[in-house]
Amino acid sequence: xxxxxxxxxxxxxxxxxxxxxxxxxxxxxxxxxxxxxxxxxxxxxxxxxxxxxxxxxxxxxxxxxxxxxxxxxxxxxxxxxxxxxxxxxxxxxxxxxxxxxxxxxxxxxxxxxxxxxxxxxxxxxxxxxxxxxxxxxxxxxxxxxxxxxxxxxxxxxxxxxxxxxxxxxxxxxxxxxxxxxxxxxxxxxxxxxxxxxxxxxxxxxxxxxxxxxxxxxxxxxxxxxxxxxxxxxxxxxxxxxxxxxxxxxxxxxxxxxxxxxxxxxxxxxxxxxxxxxxxxxxxxxxxxxxxxxxxxxxxxxxxxxxxxxxxxxxxxxxxxxxxxxxxxxxxxxx
Numbered sequence: 001x002x003x004x005x006x007x008x009x010x011x012x013x014x015x016x017x018x019x020x021x022x023x024x025x026x027x028x029x030x031x032x033x034x035x036x037x038x039x040x041x042x043x044x045x046x047x048x049x050x051x052x053x054x055x056x057x058x059x060x061x062x063x064x065x066x067x068x069x070x071x072x073x074x075x076x077x078x079x080x081x082x083x084x085x086x087x088x089x090x091x092x093x094x095x096x097x098x099x100x101x102x103x104x105x106x107x108x109x110x111x112x113x114x115x116x117x118x119x120x121x122x123x124x125x126x127x128x129x130x131x132x133x134x135x136x137x138x139x140x141x142x143x144x145x146x147x148x149x150x151x152x153x154x155x156x157x158x159x160x161x162x163x164x165x166x167x168x169x170x171x172x173x174x175x176x177x178x179x180x181x182x183x184x185x186x187x188x189x190x191x192x193x194x195x196x197x198x199x200x201x202x203x204x205x206x207x208x209x210x211x212x213x214x215x216x217x218x219x220x221x222x223x224x225x226x227x228x229x230x231x232x233x234x235x236x237x238x239x240x241x242x243x244x245x246x247x248x249x250x251x252x253x254x255x256x257x258x259x260x261x262x263x264x265x266x267x268x269x270x271x272x273x274x275x276x277x278x279x280x281x282x283x284x285x286x287x288x289x290x291x292x293x294x295x296x297x298x299x300x301x302x303x304x305x306x307x308x309x310x311x312x313x314x315x316x317x318x319x320x321x322x323x324x325x326x327x328x329x330x331x332x333x334x
Contacts, residue, residue, distance in 0.1 A: 003028045007332065008104030009309050011052065012063040018054050022309045025065075030108035032099045034078040037088060037109070040123040042070040042102035043130030044312065044328035045166065046252060049319040051096070052312075058097050067330070068095060068277070069131045070102030071123035079111035087117040089288060091131045092277030103309060105332045115285045120292035127329050128304050129291060132166030135249045135276040136225075137287045137294065139167070140174040142247040142272045143223040152243045155222040159236065161185040161206070162227035163195055164325040167249055169303070171225045172198045174294040183221070185209065191325060198299055209235045215262045223247070230254030242267040249274035252322075303327065308334035 003026045010023040027036065050056030051066045059066070069091040074082050082088065093113040095101050100108070117126055129136075146152045158175050162168040163184035175182050176199025184200035185208075186192075192203045209232035219241035226233055226246060230253025233246075237259050240246055248271060263269045279287075303326025307315055318324045 004106070006105035007309060008065045008100075008106075009052075009067070009312060010063050010065055011055065011059070013055055014062070020052055020313055022313070025104075027106055027108075030100060030106060033109040033111070033113075035074060035082055035109055035111045035114060036076040037070070037072040037090075037107050038075050039070045039072040039102055039105055039107055039332050041072075041127035042067045042104075042330040042332065043127045043132070044316060044319060044330060045069070045131050046250070046319055048096065048103075049316045052316045053320065060098070065100040065104050066096050067102030067104065068092065068097065069127070070107060071117060071126045072107070073123070077111065082111055082114065082116075087123055088114045089117055089126050090114055091134050091284065092279065094277070103312060103330060103332065112281060115281055115288055118289045118292060121288070124329070125297055126288065126291075128297065128300060128327060129170060129295065130166070130327065130329075131276055132327065133170045133291065133295065134284065134287060135167045135274060136170030137174055137291060138274050138276055138279065139171050139225040139247040139249055140178060140294070141287070142245055142274065143175060143180070143225065144178065146223055146243065146245045150243070153222075155180055157181050157183060157220065157222050159183045159185065159204075159221040159224040160200075160227070161209070161225070161232065161236070162250065162252060163200065164188055164191045165227055165252070166327050167227045168225075169198055169300065169326070170295065171227070172200050173296060173299055175225070176200070177294045177296070188325070194303070194325075206232065211235070213238050215260055216266065219244075219267070225249070228253035229257070231257065233257045234259050237263045237269065237271070240267065240269045242269070244269045245272050246270070247272045247274050249276070300326065304329055306331050306334070308332075
């Protein structure tokens with residue numbers, strides 16, 4: 001096929017000078033993978049913002065096209081699992097970190113990384129969710145595992161931290177749809193009504209999870225989805241009820257926790273790391289197929305902002321400062 005010109009966000013790091021700009025590239029420059037995709041949408045995630053800022057100590061080779069997720073339409077495929085015009089989703093597998101990513105009008109990736117868009121969804125809806133939505137559903141299924149996989153007692157009260165963020169808000173929606181009582185944690189007073197609209201039964205101030213913790217405290221939560229990580233996790237672990245699962249998908253609150261063994265050996269709680277990037281395509285396919293049943297897109301419509309590649313460069317610092325709630329969808333063809 002003839003080479004095509006297209007636009008992409010290109011980051012570069014030459015002589016310790018970091019740059020990011022929209023540039024014109026050609027499809028000849030896409031060397032990875034065996035499937036060429038015309039990108040419909042991508043989305044802005046916390047990890048993307050770290051990479052756009054300064055490479056995030058993740059990107060090793062420059063110049064580079066970031067963007068850890070996208071949806072689009074297949075133009076060429078060397079794998080007969082996929083054919084021209086199939087609609088597909090890509091999340092993770094080091095795309096946007098090691099391989100050219102989704103902040104672009106075209107991408108070329110390995111067919112093993114792709115999942116077909118389920119019939120109840122479309123390429124825009126899946127990127128309204130993006131990696132954040134996929135991660136949230138993996139967390140929700142970790143909570144459900146307490147009842148099913150571990151045959152534990154019925155889950156009722158689930159704590160969700162960072163509830164107004166991308167992962168947090170989708171987790172609140174999914175868990176309340178599953179029938180759990182969601183206790184949402186936020187530091188933003190003005191977002192209380194928004195969280196109730198998403199399905200939260202109760203709103204807690206994040207200050208309640210700072211300060212010294214005892215070896216064990218009163219068990220309050222059957223399960224927890226902690227999207228923040230860091231020191232507040234110390235308090236959360238000692239407040240989780242016996243047999244509880246704490247799903248941990250993020251580290252926006254820092255990388256360090258100080259804890260003790262008591263919650264694990266006395267109460268048998270489980271700290272469950274959620275890495276949506278490395279989740280198998282088969283599991284991703286299952287989760288995406290469940291998404292339409294668990295996510296009411298009408299609830300998030302007001303909190304979705306669509307931006308162009310150029311606008312993305314202006315808006316990404318806000319996610320690092322905690323100034324963004326809701327989701328940024330990137331339309332490279334805008």
